[in-house]
Amino acid sequence: MRPASIPLRLEDIAGDLALDRATPRATQSLQRRAAPLAAPQEQLRLLDSVPLAAEFAALAPGLAPAQLDIFQVNLGKLCNMTCRHCHVDAGPDRTDAMMDDATLAQVIAALRRSRAHTVDLTGGAPELHPRFRDLVQAAVDAGKHVMDRCNLTVLLLPRNAGLVDWLAARNVEIVASLPHWRRPNTDAQRGDGVFERSVRALRVLNAAGYGHGDPQRRLTLVSNPAGAFLGASQASVEREWREGLMRSFGVTFDRLHVLNNMPIARFLEWLQDSGNLEAYLQRLVNAFNPAALDGLMCRNTLSVGWDGRLYDCDFNQMLELGLEGGAGAHIRDFDEDAWRRRHIVTAHHCFGCTAGAGSSCGGQTA
Numbered sequence: 001m002r003p004a005s006i007p008l009r010l011e012d013i014a015g016d017l018a019l020d021r022a023t024p025r026a027t028q029s030l031q032r033r034a035a036p037l038a039a040p041q042e043q044l045r046l047l048d049s050v051p052l053a054a055e056f057a058a059l060a061p062g063l064a065p066a067q068l069d070i071f072q073v074n075l076g077k078l079c080n081m082t083c084r085h086c087h088v089d090a091g092p093d094r095t096d097a098m099m100d101d102a103t104l105a106q107v108i109a110a111l112r113r114s115r116a117h118t119v120d121l122t123g124g125a126p127e128l129h130p131r132f133r134d135l136v137q138a139a140v141d142a143g144k145h146v147m148d149r150c151n152l153t154v155l156l157l158p159r160n161a162g163l164v165d166w167l168a169a170r171n172v173e174i175v176a177s178l179p180h181w182r183r184p185n186t187d188a189q190r191g192d193g194v195f196e197r198s199v200r201a202l203r204v205l206n207a208a209g210y211g212h213g214d215p216q217r218r219l220t221l222v223s224n225p226a227g228a229f230l231g232a233s234q235a236s237v238e239r240e241w242r243e244g245l246m247r248s249f250g251v252t253f254d255r256l257h258v259l260n261n262m263p264i265a266r267f268l269e270w271l272q273d274s275g276n277l278e279a280y281l282q283r284l285v286n287a288f289n290p291a292a293l294d295g296l297m298c299r300n301t302l303s304v305g306w307d308g309r310l311y312d313c314d315f316n317q318m319l320e321l322g323l324e325g326g327a328g329a330h331i332r333d334f335d336e337d338a339w340r341r342r343h344i345v346t347a348h349h350c351f352g353c354t355a356g357a358g359s360s361c362g363g364q365t366a
Helices: 006-019 040-049 101-113 132-141 163-169 183-190 194-207 234-249 265-274 277-286 314-318 336-341 348-354
Strands: 070-074 118-122 145-150 173-177 219-223 255-258 301-304
Touching (some): 070 101, 101 132, 132 145, 183 194, 194 234, 234 255, 277 348, 314 348
Parallel strands (some): 070 118, 070 301, 145 173, 173 219
């Protein structure tokens, strides 16, 4: 018997999420609320309307690509949570933006011929895509290191029973987002009770061998500030988290990444509503750090959208700022050599990645 089509399977998954009363949700998606900032063009308009000091804005040089190392694939915006800071505007209602079978086949074909050594799977919650395991297996079979960007609570859903052990058997790295190791900071961003469920998921991962120093079972945590300020020193935060999580919860992990909050989607809405938008953008510009440029993800990462369109980074993807013309607009046309010859597309939000110690999917860059 052939498996049900992706739309039918998504309908089933969305039905499960609608009945899920165990996962807290902090808000609703911009799209569900029909908020103006649900439109990427409106987000760009708002960002462009903020006056920034020209002498600082002029510091951002043109960025040249480096070698392609990471093939990042956004499987879609469906998620079991709806976090206040989400730059993807993901949520349980976002079945409208999910990768279809034809695009998935094109992604697999492209990653097989790519020289990238890592396939980075993201969302939404990528584990909710009906063919998540198929893509993981294809990447592993192609000899790629696979990273699963996980919100932790998704691992506790009944439909994902056994998933952690399945991923561990394939040496998939778990890159788990957790706003803070203390309950109030995490629940404020993600909803009351999320921290407790996140700790439960971390214990499941530890029990499967993740987070104990085994390079084949790597557990990376990802943190972002709770408000309109820059991330603290990654090394010092990692020491604090390592001590705090072990002392309070008996949980271990391998490394920690600290990211700046990007002024996009729901975090952009919060900045606007709280009166912090202009001050935050100027803070990013004032903290511009040339030393952060070399490690930016836009230089060594291809970002593939749920519909197959190509971008310089995940943030440009959310603002629908596609690759510069000539570098291939869609995954079916991807040419790695042409990708190397492109210029990277930038806008005001890019100062979020170049501020302070830098910020990228791989953590701080300077």
